[in-house]
Amino acid sequence: MLMRAEIKASIEALLFASGERISEQELMEILQLGEADLKEIMREMAVDYNQAGRGIRILNLDGGYIMATKQEHASIVSQMIKPVSRRLSPAALETLAVIAYRQPVSKTEIERIRGVKTDRVISGLIEKGLIKEMGRKPVPGKPVLYGTTHEFLKVFSLSTLDELPRLENEEENID
Amino acid sequence: MLMRAEIKASIEALLFASGERISEQELMEILQLGEADLKEIMREMAVDYNQAGRGIRILNLDGGYIMATKQEHASIVSQMIKPVSRRLSPAALETLAVIAYRQPVSKTEIERIRGVKTDRVISGLIEKGLIKEMGRKPVPGKPVLYGTTHEFLKVFSLSTLDELPRLENEEENID
Protein backbone atom coordinates (compact mmCIF):
# COMPACT_ATOMS: atom_id res chain seq x y z
CA MET A 1 0.00 0.00 0.00
CA LEU A 2 1.36 3.35 -1.02
CA MET A 3 1.37 6.51 1.09
CA ARG A 4 -1.33 9.00 0.26
CA ALA A 5 1.09 11.55 -1.22
CA GLU A 6 2.67 8.82 -3.30
CA ILE A 7 -0.72 7.76 -4.63
CA LYS A 8 -1.50 11.31 -5.66
CA ALA A 9 1.88 11.66 -7.32
CA SER A 10 1.37 8.37 -9.13
CA ILE A 11 -2.05 9.44 -10.37
CA GLU A 12 -0.60 12.70 -11.63
CA ALA A 13 2.21 10.85 -13.39
CA LEU A 14 -0.20 8.34 -14.94
CA LEU A 15 -2.68 10.92 -16.20
CA PHE A 16 0.08 13.13 -17.55
CA ALA A 17 1.95 10.37 -19.33
CA SER A 18 -1.13 8.78 -20.86
CA GLY A 19 -2.65 12.03 -22.04
CA GLU A 20 -5.88 10.09 -22.38
CA ARG A 21 -8.77 9.19 -20.16
CA ILE A 22 -7.97 6.47 -17.63
CA SER A 23 -10.93 4.57 -16.24
CA GLU A 24 -11.56 4.30 -12.51
CA GLN A 25 -11.21 0.58 -12.88
CA GLU A 26 -7.71 0.84 -14.32
CA LEU A 27 -6.60 3.29 -11.65
CA MET A 28 -7.99 1.08 -8.89
CA GLU A 29 -6.10 -1.91 -10.26
CA ILE A 30 -2.78 -0.20 -10.81
CA LEU A 31 -2.83 1.59 -7.48
CA GLN A 32 -4.52 -1.26 -5.61
CA LEU A 33 -7.14 1.00 -4.20
CA GLY A 34 -10.82 0.55 -3.41
CA GLU A 35 -13.39 2.67 -5.20
CA ALA A 36 -14.24 4.77 -2.16
CA ASP A 37 -10.57 5.51 -1.45
CA LEU A 38 -9.92 6.47 -5.06
CA LYS A 39 -12.91 8.79 -5.19
CA GLU A 40 -11.85 10.47 -1.97
CA ILE A 41 -8.32 10.96 -3.22
CA MET A 42 -9.57 12.37 -6.50
CA ARG A 43 -11.70 14.85 -4.56
CA GLU A 44 -8.66 15.93 -2.59
CA MET A 45 -6.65 16.26 -5.75
CA ALA A 46 -9.34 18.43 -7.30
CA VAL A 47 -8.85 20.81 -4.40
CA ASP A 48 -5.06 20.74 -4.85
CA TYR A 49 -5.35 21.56 -8.53
CA ASN A 50 -7.73 24.35 -7.74
CA GLN A 51 -4.88 26.43 -6.34
CA ALA A 52 -3.95 29.60 -8.13
CA GLY A 53 -0.49 28.40 -9.17
CA ARG A 54 -1.79 25.38 -11.05
CA GLY A 55 -2.56 25.41 -14.76
CA ILE A 56 -3.86 21.89 -15.13
CA ARG A 57 -6.74 19.99 -13.60
CA ILE A 58 -8.31 16.57 -13.68
CA LEU A 59 -11.66 16.16 -15.35
CA ASN A 60 -14.18 13.46 -14.66
CA LEU A 61 -15.02 11.77 -17.91
CA ASP A 62 -17.36 8.88 -18.33
CA GLY A 63 -16.37 6.98 -15.22
CA GLY A 64 -12.74 7.88 -15.60
CA TYR A 65 -10.32 10.76 -15.38
CA ILE A 66 -8.38 12.86 -17.83
CA MET A 67 -5.84 15.63 -17.36
CA ALA A 68 -6.56 18.95 -19.04
CA THR A 69 -5.52 22.58 -18.92
CA LYS A 70 -7.70 24.96 -16.95
CA GLN A 71 -9.98 27.01 -19.11
CA GLU A 72 -8.63 30.32 -17.87
CA HIS A 73 -5.34 29.56 -19.58
CA ALA A 74 -6.90 28.69 -22.88
CA SER A 75 -6.05 31.97 -24.52
CA ILE A 76 -2.39 31.86 -23.56
CA VAL A 77 -2.07 28.22 -24.53
CA SER A 78 -3.73 28.80 -27.87
CA GLN A 79 -1.18 31.53 -28.60
CA MET A 80 1.47 28.92 -28.61
CA ILE A 81 -0.12 25.74 -29.79
CA LYS A 82 -2.09 27.08 -32.72
CA PRO A 83 -2.24 30.82 -33.06
CA VAL A 84 -5.16 31.02 -35.46
CA SER A 85 -6.81 27.71 -34.96
CA ARG A 86 -10.45 28.30 -34.32
CA ARG A 87 -11.32 25.30 -36.37
CA LEU A 88 -12.61 21.99 -35.24
CA SER A 89 -10.40 19.06 -36.15
CA PRO A 90 -11.79 16.47 -38.57
CA ALA A 91 -12.00 14.02 -35.68
CA ALA A 92 -13.98 16.55 -33.63
CA LEU A 93 -16.37 17.31 -36.49
CA GLU A 94 -16.96 13.66 -37.16
CA THR A 95 -17.68 12.95 -33.51
CA LEU A 96 -19.92 15.97 -33.31
CA ALA A 97 -21.85 14.79 -36.35
CA VAL A 98 -22.42 11.39 -34.78
CA ILE A 99 -23.56 12.96 -31.52
CA ALA A 100 -25.78 15.52 -33.24
CA TYR A 101 -27.65 12.91 -35.24
CA ARG A 102 -27.66 10.09 -32.78
CA GLN A 103 -28.16 11.80 -29.44
CA PRO A 104 -28.40 10.74 -26.75
CA VAL A 105 -25.53 8.42 -27.56
CA SER A 106 -22.89 6.61 -25.53
CA LYS A 107 -19.16 6.75 -26.07
CA THR A 108 -19.14 3.06 -26.99
CA GLU A 109 -21.66 3.71 -29.73
CA ILE A 110 -19.70 6.69 -31.05
CA GLU A 111 -16.53 4.63 -31.09
CA ARG A 112 -18.33 1.77 -32.82
CA ILE A 113 -19.45 4.12 -35.57
CA ARG A 114 -16.13 5.93 -35.90
CA GLY A 115 -14.05 2.82 -35.42
CA VAL A 116 -11.53 4.65 -33.24
CA LYS A 117 -11.00 5.69 -29.63
CA THR A 118 -12.73 8.94 -28.97
CA ASP A 119 -12.00 9.85 -25.32
CA ARG A 120 -9.90 12.89 -25.92
CA VAL A 121 -12.15 14.21 -28.64
CA ILE A 122 -15.18 13.87 -26.37
CA SER A 123 -13.48 15.65 -23.51
CA GLY A 124 -12.40 18.35 -25.92
CA LEU A 125 -15.95 18.83 -27.13
CA ILE A 126 -17.21 18.94 -23.55
CA GLU A 127 -14.60 21.53 -22.69
CA LYS A 128 -15.64 23.60 -25.67
CA GLY A 129 -19.18 23.35 -24.42
CA LEU A 130 -20.43 21.78 -27.64
CA ILE A 131 -21.66 18.58 -26.06
CA LYS A 132 -22.76 17.58 -22.57
CA GLU A 133 -23.64 14.53 -20.57
CA MET A 134 -27.34 13.70 -20.78
CA GLY A 135 -27.80 11.05 -18.13
CA ARG A 136 -27.00 7.40 -18.36
CA LYS A 137 -28.23 4.55 -20.47
CA PRO A 138 -30.27 2.06 -18.44
CA VAL A 139 -28.14 -0.93 -19.41
CA PRO A 140 -25.42 -2.79 -17.50
CA GLY A 141 -22.47 -0.51 -16.91
CA LYS A 142 -24.76 2.51 -17.15
CA PRO A 143 -22.75 4.30 -19.83
CA VAL A 144 -22.94 8.06 -19.96
CA LEU A 145 -25.00 9.45 -22.83
CA TYR A 146 -23.95 12.56 -24.73
CA GLY A 147 -25.92 15.18 -26.57
CA THR A 148 -25.37 18.58 -28.10
CA THR A 149 -25.71 21.90 -26.25
CA HIS A 150 -27.06 25.37 -26.89
CA GLU A 151 -23.51 26.35 -27.71
CA PHE A 152 -23.53 23.74 -30.48
CA LEU A 153 -26.62 25.34 -32.01
CA LYS A 154 -24.98 28.74 -31.71
CA VAL A 155 -21.74 27.72 -33.38
CA PHE A 156 -23.60 26.08 -36.26
CA SER A 157 -26.16 28.87 -36.53
CA LEU A 158 -29.14 26.66 -35.85
CA SER A 159 -32.11 27.71 -33.81
CA THR A 160 -33.23 24.17 -33.07
CA LEU A 161 -31.94 20.68 -33.77
CA ASP A 162 -34.75 20.22 -36.26
CA GLU A 163 -32.88 22.58 -38.54
CA LEU A 164 -30.14 20.02 -39.02
CA PRO A 165 -30.23 18.80 -42.63
CA ARG A 166 -31.90 15.44 -43.08
CA LEU A 167 -29.47 12.65 -43.72
CA GLU A 168 -29.94 10.95 -47.03
CA ASN A 169 -28.38 7.74 -45.99
CA GLU A 170 -29.59 7.59 -42.46
CA GLU A 171 -31.27 4.21 -42.34
CA GLU A 172 -29.23 1.86 -44.39
CA ASN A 173 -25.73 3.00 -43.84
CA ILE A 174 -24.98 3.23 -40.20
CA ASP A 175 -26.14 0.18 -38.28
CA MET B 1 1.90 41.68 -16.58
CA LEU B 2 0.49 38.60 -14.96
CA MET B 3 0.55 37.77 -11.27
CA ARG B 4 3.26 35.34 -10.23
CA ALA B 5 0.83 32.51 -9.47
CA GLU B 6 -0.85 33.09 -12.80
CA ILE B 7 2.46 32.91 -14.61
CA LYS B 8 3.26 29.62 -12.98
CA ALA B 9 -0.16 28.27 -13.82
CA SER B 10 0.25 29.42 -17.40
CA ILE B 11 3.64 27.73 -17.68
CA GLU B 12 2.19 24.52 -16.32
CA ALA B 13 -0.72 24.72 -18.76
CA LEU B 14 1.59 25.47 -21.68
CA LEU B 15 4.03 22.66 -20.97
CA PHE B 16 1.23 20.19 -20.37
CA ALA B 17 -0.74 21.16 -23.44
CA SER B 18 2.22 21.02 -25.78
CA GLY B 19 3.80 17.90 -24.31
CA GLU B 20 6.96 18.94 -26.13
CA ARG B 21 9.92 21.12 -25.35
CA ILE B 22 9.17 24.84 -25.32
CA SER B 23 12.12 27.14 -25.70
CA GLU B 24 12.89 29.87 -23.18
CA GLN B 25 12.47 32.36 -25.98
CA GLU B 26 8.91 31.27 -26.70
CA LEU B 27 7.97 31.32 -23.03
CA MET B 28 9.42 34.79 -22.58
CA GLU B 29 7.43 36.08 -25.53
CA ILE B 30 4.14 34.50 -24.62
CA LEU B 31 4.36 35.46 -20.97
CA GLN B 32 6.06 38.79 -21.62
CA LEU B 33 8.80 38.05 -19.17
CA GLY B 34 12.50 38.85 -19.07
CA GLU B 35 15.03 36.04 -19.02
CA ALA B 36 16.04 36.57 -15.38
CA ASP B 37 12.41 36.58 -14.24
CA LEU B 38 11.63 33.42 -16.18
CA LYS B 39 14.65 31.59 -14.81
CA GLU B 40 13.75 32.60 -11.25
CA ILE B 41 10.18 31.43 -11.69
CA MET B 42 11.33 28.14 -13.16
CA ARG B 43 13.57 27.64 -10.14
CA GLU B 44 10.62 28.26 -7.83
CA MET B 45 8.49 25.87 -9.82
CA ALA B 46 11.16 23.18 -9.57
CA VAL B 47 10.81 23.44 -5.80
CA ASP B 48 7.00 23.24 -6.05
CA TYR B 49 7.19 20.12 -8.19
CA ASN B 50 9.63 18.58 -5.76
CA GLN B 51 6.84 18.05 -3.24
CA ALA B 52 5.89 14.50 -2.35
CA GLY B 53 2.40 14.73 -3.79
CA ARG B 54 3.57 15.63 -7.30
CA GLY B 55 4.26 13.04 -9.97
CA ILE B 56 5.49 15.35 -12.70
CA ARG B 57 8.26 17.88 -12.99
CA ILE B 58 9.79 20.23 -15.50
CA LEU B 59 13.06 19.28 -17.12
CA ASN B 60 15.56 21.62 -18.62
CA LEU B 61 16.16 20.71 -22.23
CA ASP B 62 18.58 22.54 -24.44
CA GLY B 63 17.61 26.06 -23.51
CA GLY B 64 13.99 25.14 -23.07
CA TYR B 65 11.67 23.19 -20.84
CA ILE B 66 9.67 19.99 -21.09
CA MET B 67 7.24 18.31 -18.72
CA ALA B 68 7.97 14.73 -17.69
CA THR B 69 7.07 12.20 -15.02
CA LYS B 70 9.35 11.74 -12.03
CA GLN B 71 11.60 8.72 -12.22
CA GLU B 72 10.29 7.23 -8.99
CA HIS B 73 6.91 6.56 -10.58
CA ALA B 74 8.41 4.61 -13.48
CA SER B 75 7.23 1.22 -12.28
CA ILE B 76 3.64 2.33 -11.89
CA VAL B 77 3.50 4.34 -15.10
CA SER B 78 5.05 1.54 -17.11
CA GLN B 79 2.27 -0.76 -15.96
CA MET B 80 -0.04 1.30 -18.07
CA ILE B 81 2.12 2.83 -20.75
CA LYS B 82 4.72 0.68 -22.41
CA PRO B 83 7.78 2.77 -23.03
CA VAL B 84 8.38 3.08 -26.74
CA SER B 85 11.44 0.94 -26.38
CA ARG B 86 13.56 1.78 -29.34
CA ARG B 87 16.56 -0.39 -28.94
CA LEU B 88 19.81 1.27 -29.69
CA SER B 89 22.54 -1.11 -30.79
CA PRO B 90 26.11 -0.68 -29.53
CA ALA B 91 27.01 0.45 -33.05
CA ALA B 92 24.30 3.11 -32.92
CA LEU B 93 25.41 4.28 -29.48
CA GLU B 94 29.04 4.43 -30.58
CA THR B 95 28.11 6.45 -33.65
CA LEU B 96 25.97 8.77 -31.55
CA ALA B 97 28.90 9.31 -29.21
CA VAL B 98 31.14 10.31 -32.13
CA ILE B 99 28.50 12.68 -33.51
CA ALA B 100 27.70 14.18 -30.11
CA TYR B 101 31.34 15.02 -29.42
CA ARG B 102 32.52 15.89 -32.90
CA GLN B 103 29.53 17.67 -34.38
CA PRO B 104 29.18 18.92 -37.00
CA VAL B 105 30.89 15.87 -38.42
CA SER B 106 30.90 14.08 -41.79
CA LYS B 107 30.25 10.41 -42.42
CA THR B 108 33.84 9.94 -43.59
CA GLU B 109 35.15 11.21 -40.30
CA ILE B 110 32.75 9.01 -38.32
CA GLU B 111 33.86 6.00 -40.34
CA ARG B 112 37.51 6.88 -39.85
CA ILE B 113 37.04 6.89 -36.09
CA ARG B 114 34.91 3.75 -35.94
CA GLY B 115 36.85 1.89 -38.61
CA VAL B 116 33.69 0.60 -40.28
CA LYS B 117 31.04 1.59 -42.77
CA THR B 118 28.33 3.52 -41.01
CA ASP B 119 25.68 4.32 -43.64
CA ARG B 120 22.93 2.15 -42.23
CA VAL B 121 23.53 3.28 -38.68
CA ILE B 122 23.38 6.94 -39.71
CA SER B 123 20.14 6.60 -41.62
CA GLY B 124 18.65 4.70 -38.67
CA LEU B 125 19.62 7.51 -36.30
CA ILE B 126 18.11 10.11 -38.62
CA GLU B 127 14.89 8.13 -38.78
CA LYS B 128 14.76 8.01 -35.01
CA GLY B 129 15.21 11.78 -34.97
CA LEU B 130 18.36 11.54 -32.87
CA ILE B 131 20.64 13.21 -35.41
CA LYS B 132 20.10 15.58 -38.29
CA GLU B 133 21.93 17.08 -41.21
CA MET B 134 23.62 20.33 -40.35
CA GLY B 135 24.68 21.68 -43.69
CA ARG B 136 27.66 20.68 -45.78
CA LYS B 137 31.38 20.86 -45.28
CA PRO B 138 32.98 23.44 -47.58
CA VAL B 139 35.43 21.01 -49.13
CA PRO B 140 35.40 19.18 -52.48
CA GLY B 141 32.46 16.80 -52.62
CA LYS B 142 30.65 18.92 -50.04
CA PRO B 143 29.99 16.08 -47.61
CA VAL B 144 26.93 16.33 -45.39
CA LEU B 145 27.65 17.19 -41.78
CA TYR B 146 25.68 15.62 -38.94
CA GLY B 147 24.78 16.80 -35.47
CA THR B 148 22.53 15.78 -32.60
CA THR B 149 18.95 16.97 -32.10
CA HIS B 150 16.75 18.08 -29.18
CA GLU B 151 15.38 14.57 -29.28
CA PHE B 152 18.87 13.21 -28.62
CA LEU B 153 19.11 15.27 -25.43
CA LYS B 154 15.59 14.28 -24.44
CA VAL B 155 16.17 10.57 -24.96
CA PHE B 156 19.39 10.62 -22.94
CA SER B 157 18.00 12.92 -20.23
CA LEU B 158 20.53 15.63 -20.91
CA SER B 159 19.73 19.30 -20.36
CA THR B 160 22.53 20.39 -22.65
CA LEU B 161 25.45 18.82 -24.49
CA ASP B 162 27.68 20.20 -21.73
CA GLU B 163 26.31 17.55 -19.43
CA LEU B 164 28.15 14.87 -21.38
CA PRO B 165 31.35 13.76 -19.67
CA ARG B 166 34.46 15.68 -20.67
CA LEU B 167 36.90 13.83 -22.87
CA GLU B 168 40.17 13.12 -21.06
CA ASN B 169 42.48 13.80 -23.96
CA GLU B 170 40.32 16.11 -26.01
CA GLU B 171 43.19 18.25 -27.27
CA GLU B 172 45.27 15.68 -29.05
CA ASN B 173 42.32 14.09 -30.76
CA ILE B 174 40.80 17.08 -32.41
CA ASP B 175 42.07 17.58 -35.86
Next chain:
Amino acid sequence: MSYLVNLEKFYGPLDLLLYLLEREEIDIYDIPIARITDQYIAYIDAIGYSDLDNIGDFLSMASYLLKLKSRMLLPVYASDDEQLEEGEDPREELVNRILEYKQFKQLGEYLGDRYEDSQRIFFRYGQPEAESLDAEIASSIKALLRAWDGLITRNNTEIEFELPQGEAIAEKMDAILSRLPADGLPILFGDIYGENSFRREALIYFLALLELIRLQKVEALQESHFGSIKLSIRVAIDNVNAG
Protein backbone atom coordinates in the same frame (compact mmCIF):
# COMPACT_ATOMS: atom_id res chain seq x y z
CA MET C 1 45.35 -20.49 -27.01
CA SER C 2 42.08 -20.92 -28.79
CA TYR C 3 40.46 -18.17 -30.80
CA LEU C 4 37.37 -20.16 -31.40
CA VAL C 5 35.96 -19.67 -27.94
CA ASN C 6 35.19 -16.06 -28.63
CA LEU C 7 32.36 -15.80 -31.04
CA GLU C 8 31.07 -12.51 -29.77
CA LYS C 9 30.54 -9.96 -32.43
CA PHE C 10 32.96 -7.18 -32.93
CA TYR C 11 31.72 -3.94 -34.29
CA GLY C 12 34.77 -3.32 -36.38
CA PRO C 13 38.47 -4.01 -36.78
CA LEU C 14 39.37 -1.49 -34.07
CA ASP C 15 36.99 -3.20 -31.72
CA LEU C 16 38.67 -6.53 -32.40
CA LEU C 17 42.15 -5.05 -31.95
CA LEU C 18 41.12 -3.46 -28.70
CA TYR C 19 39.79 -6.77 -27.52
CA LEU C 20 43.02 -8.58 -28.40
CA LEU C 21 45.13 -5.94 -26.66
CA GLU C 22 43.03 -6.15 -23.54
CA ARG C 23 42.96 -9.93 -23.51
CA GLU C 24 46.75 -10.11 -23.82
CA GLU C 25 47.16 -7.28 -21.31
CA ILE C 26 49.38 -5.46 -23.75
CA ASP C 27 50.65 -1.96 -23.11
CA ILE C 28 49.00 0.02 -25.83
CA TYR C 29 52.05 2.28 -26.19
CA ASP C 30 54.26 -0.70 -26.91
CA ILE C 31 52.26 -3.04 -29.09
CA PRO C 32 54.08 -6.16 -30.28
CA ILE C 33 52.88 -5.69 -33.85
CA ALA C 34 53.96 -9.09 -35.16
CA ARG C 35 52.15 -10.97 -32.42
CA ILE C 36 48.99 -8.90 -32.61
CA THR C 37 48.91 -9.11 -36.38
CA ASP C 38 49.12 -12.90 -36.26
CA GLN C 39 46.37 -13.07 -33.69
CA TYR C 40 44.19 -10.65 -35.61
CA ILE C 41 44.48 -12.65 -38.81
CA ALA C 42 44.07 -15.94 -36.99
CA TYR C 43 40.91 -14.61 -35.43
CA ILE C 44 39.39 -13.61 -38.73
CA ASP C 45 40.34 -16.97 -40.23
CA ALA C 46 38.88 -18.87 -37.32
CA ILE C 47 35.59 -17.05 -37.33
CA GLY C 48 35.26 -17.36 -41.05
CA TYR C 49 34.78 -14.34 -43.23
CA SER C 50 31.14 -14.95 -43.68
CA ASP C 51 30.41 -14.37 -40.01
CA LEU C 52 31.84 -10.91 -39.97
CA ASP C 53 29.94 -7.87 -41.05
CA ASN C 54 31.97 -5.31 -42.89
CA ILE C 55 34.51 -7.88 -43.95
CA GLY C 56 36.16 -5.32 -46.20
CA ASP C 57 36.93 -3.11 -43.23
CA PHE C 58 38.42 -6.05 -41.34
CA LEU C 59 40.59 -7.02 -44.29
CA SER C 60 41.92 -3.53 -44.92
CA MET C 61 42.99 -3.41 -41.28
CA ALA C 62 44.69 -6.77 -41.77
CA SER C 63 46.69 -5.45 -44.69
CA TYR C 64 47.57 -2.31 -42.74
CA LEU C 65 48.83 -4.49 -39.90
CA LEU C 66 50.89 -6.62 -42.24
CA LYS C 67 52.49 -3.54 -43.72
CA LEU C 68 53.22 -2.24 -40.26
CA LYS C 69 54.67 -5.59 -39.27
CA SER C 70 57.08 -5.61 -42.20
CA ARG C 71 58.08 -2.04 -41.50
CA MET C 72 58.82 -2.95 -37.89
CA LEU C 73 61.07 -5.77 -39.09
CA LEU C 74 63.00 -3.47 -41.40
CA PRO C 75 63.00 -0.11 -39.66
CA VAL C 76 65.96 1.19 -41.65
CA TYR C 77 64.39 0.79 -45.10
CA ALA C 78 61.33 2.87 -44.69
CA SER C 79 59.74 3.28 -48.07
CA ASP C 80 59.95 6.59 -49.84
CA ASP C 81 56.31 7.43 -49.90
CA GLU C 82 55.94 7.09 -46.16
CA GLN C 83 59.12 8.59 -44.94
CA LEU C 84 59.59 8.42 -41.23
CA GLU C 85 61.09 11.17 -39.24
CA GLU C 86 64.07 10.24 -37.18
CA GLY C 87 62.88 8.49 -34.02
CA GLU C 88 59.26 8.33 -35.04
CA ASP C 89 57.44 5.15 -34.07
CA PRO C 90 55.56 3.66 -37.03
CA ARG C 91 52.96 2.38 -34.55
CA GLU C 92 51.96 5.85 -33.47
CA GLU C 93 49.13 6.26 -35.93
CA LEU C 94 47.67 2.89 -34.97
CA VAL C 95 47.95 3.70 -31.28
CA ASN C 96 46.17 7.00 -31.74
CA ARG C 97 43.39 5.41 -33.71
CA ILE C 98 42.88 2.69 -31.14
CA LEU C 99 42.91 5.20 -28.28
CA GLU C 100 40.47 7.43 -30.05
CA TYR C 101 38.21 4.52 -30.84
CA LYS C 102 38.40 3.23 -27.29
CA GLN C 103 37.24 6.55 -25.97
CA PHE C 104 34.16 6.62 -28.19
CA LYS C 105 33.39 3.00 -27.47
CA GLN C 106 33.32 3.89 -23.79
CA LEU C 107 31.20 6.96 -24.46
CA GLY C 108 28.81 4.73 -26.39
CA GLU C 109 28.55 2.49 -23.35
CA TYR C 110 27.99 5.52 -21.17
CA LEU C 111 25.17 6.66 -23.46
CA GLY C 112 23.72 3.14 -23.27
CA ASP C 113 23.56 3.39 -19.48
CA ARG C 114 21.98 6.82 -19.66
CA TYR C 115 19.48 5.47 -22.13
CA GLU C 116 18.48 2.71 -19.71
CA ASP C 117 18.02 5.31 -16.98
CA SER C 118 16.01 7.65 -19.10
CA GLN C 119 13.56 4.87 -19.91
CA ARG C 120 12.25 5.59 -16.43
CA ILE C 121 11.08 9.03 -17.46
CA PHE C 122 7.86 9.40 -19.38
CA PHE C 123 6.85 12.29 -21.53
CA ARG C 124 3.35 13.07 -22.55
CA TYR C 125 1.97 10.50 -24.90
CA GLY C 126 -0.46 11.28 -27.67
CA GLN C 127 -1.29 14.41 -29.53
CA PRO C 128 -1.15 17.85 -28.01
CA GLU C 129 -4.30 19.28 -26.69
CA ALA C 130 -4.56 22.04 -29.23
CA GLU C 131 -8.03 21.25 -30.38
CA SER C 132 -9.65 21.78 -27.03
CA LEU C 133 -8.35 25.27 -26.52
CA ASP C 134 -10.32 27.49 -28.78
CA ALA C 135 -12.26 30.26 -27.19
CA GLU C 136 -14.49 30.84 -30.15
CA ILE C 137 -15.26 28.19 -32.67
CA ALA C 138 -16.09 28.77 -36.25
CA SER C 139 -17.59 25.95 -38.20
CA SER C 140 -20.45 25.27 -40.49
CA ILE C 141 -23.14 22.76 -41.16
CA LYS C 142 -21.39 22.02 -44.43
CA ALA C 143 -18.26 20.99 -42.56
CA LEU C 144 -20.35 18.89 -40.24
CA LEU C 145 -22.06 17.12 -43.13
CA ARG C 146 -18.76 16.58 -44.89
CA ALA C 147 -17.48 14.91 -41.76
CA TRP C 148 -20.55 12.72 -41.65
CA ASP C 149 -20.19 11.83 -45.32
CA GLY C 150 -16.56 10.91 -44.78
CA LEU C 151 -17.65 8.63 -41.97
CA ILE C 152 -20.32 7.01 -44.11
CA THR C 153 -17.93 6.46 -47.00
CA ARG C 154 -15.46 4.87 -44.61
CA ASN C 155 -18.11 2.63 -43.11
CA ASN C 156 -19.63 1.75 -46.46
CA THR C 157 -16.67 -0.34 -47.44
CA GLU C 158 -17.96 -2.99 -45.06
CA ILE C 159 -21.65 -2.54 -45.54
CA GLU C 160 -23.39 -4.39 -48.32
CA PHE C 161 -25.61 -2.10 -50.21
CA GLU C 162 -29.07 -3.45 -50.68
CA LEU C 163 -30.40 -2.77 -54.15
CA PRO C 164 -33.88 -1.31 -54.31
CA GLN C 165 -36.39 -3.84 -55.58
CA GLY C 166 -39.38 -3.99 -57.91
CA GLU C 167 -42.13 -1.91 -56.41
CA ALA C 168 -40.04 1.12 -55.68
CA ILE C 169 -38.65 1.06 -59.21
CA ALA C 170 -42.07 0.64 -60.83
CA GLU C 171 -43.26 3.66 -58.89
CA LYS C 172 -40.38 5.79 -60.18
CA MET C 173 -40.89 4.57 -63.71
CA ASP C 174 -44.40 5.95 -63.56
CA ALA C 175 -43.10 9.14 -62.01
CA ILE C 176 -40.60 9.63 -64.85
CA LEU C 177 -43.15 8.94 -67.59
CA SER C 178 -45.67 11.31 -66.07
CA ARG C 179 -43.10 14.11 -66.07
CA LEU C 180 -42.03 13.73 -69.71
CA PRO C 181 -43.77 16.07 -72.12
CA ALA C 182 -46.01 14.03 -74.43
CA ASP C 183 -44.74 15.93 -77.50
CA GLY C 184 -41.32 14.34 -77.17
CA LEU C 185 -39.47 17.46 -76.03
CA PRO C 186 -36.46 16.53 -73.90
CA ILE C 187 -36.22 17.19 -70.19
CA LEU C 188 -33.21 16.92 -67.88
CA PHE C 189 -33.09 13.78 -65.81
CA GLY C 190 -31.78 15.83 -62.90
CA ASP C 191 -34.94 17.91 -62.92
CA ILE C 192 -37.03 14.84 -62.39
CA TYR C 193 -35.46 13.50 -59.27
CA GLY C 194 -34.60 16.90 -57.96
CA GLU C 195 -31.21 18.12 -56.81
CA ASN C 196 -32.01 17.86 -53.15
CA SER C 197 -33.13 14.32 -53.30
CA PHE C 198 -31.46 11.62 -51.28
CA ARG C 199 -28.81 9.43 -52.74
CA ARG C 200 -30.89 6.29 -52.37
CA GLU C 201 -33.79 7.99 -54.07
CA ALA C 202 -31.58 9.05 -56.95
CA LEU C 203 -30.40 5.51 -57.33
CA ILE C 204 -33.96 4.22 -57.62
CA TYR C 205 -34.72 6.86 -60.23
CA PHE C 206 -31.68 5.80 -62.14
CA LEU C 207 -32.64 2.13 -62.06
CA ALA C 208 -36.12 3.10 -63.17
CA LEU C 209 -34.66 5.07 -66.04
CA LEU C 210 -32.52 2.14 -67.14
CA GLU C 211 -35.59 -0.04 -67.14
CA LEU C 212 -37.50 2.50 -69.25
CA ILE C 213 -34.65 2.67 -71.75
CA ARG C 214 -34.52 -1.10 -71.91
CA LEU C 215 -38.24 -1.15 -72.62
CA GLN C 216 -37.60 1.54 -75.26
CA LYS C 217 -40.18 3.80 -73.70
CA VAL C 218 -37.71 6.58 -73.14
CA GLU C 219 -34.76 7.94 -75.05
CA ALA C 220 -31.80 9.16 -73.06
CA LEU C 221 -29.06 11.36 -74.43
CA GLN C 222 -25.92 12.27 -72.58
CA GLU C 223 -23.77 14.63 -74.59
CA SER C 224 -20.66 14.37 -72.50
CA HIS C 225 -19.28 12.18 -69.76
CA PHE C 226 -20.75 13.22 -66.46
CA GLY C 227 -22.91 15.71 -68.37
CA SER C 228 -26.59 15.98 -67.71
CA ILE C 229 -28.88 13.39 -69.17
CA LYS C 230 -31.65 14.55 -71.48
CA LEU C 231 -34.73 12.39 -71.58
CA SER C 232 -37.52 12.34 -74.07
CA ILE C 233 -40.48 10.08 -74.45
CA ARG C 234 -40.48 7.83 -77.50
CA VAL C 235 -43.89 8.90 -78.67
CA ALA C 236 -44.34 6.89 -81.81
CA ILE C 237 -43.08 3.58 -80.57
CA ASP C 238 -44.88 4.00 -77.33
CA ASN C 239 -48.12 4.59 -79.16
CA VAL C 240 -47.62 1.68 -81.47
CA ASN C 241 -46.75 -0.69 -78.69
CA ALA C 242 -49.51 0.49 -76.45
CA GLY C 243 -52.03 0.17 -79.22
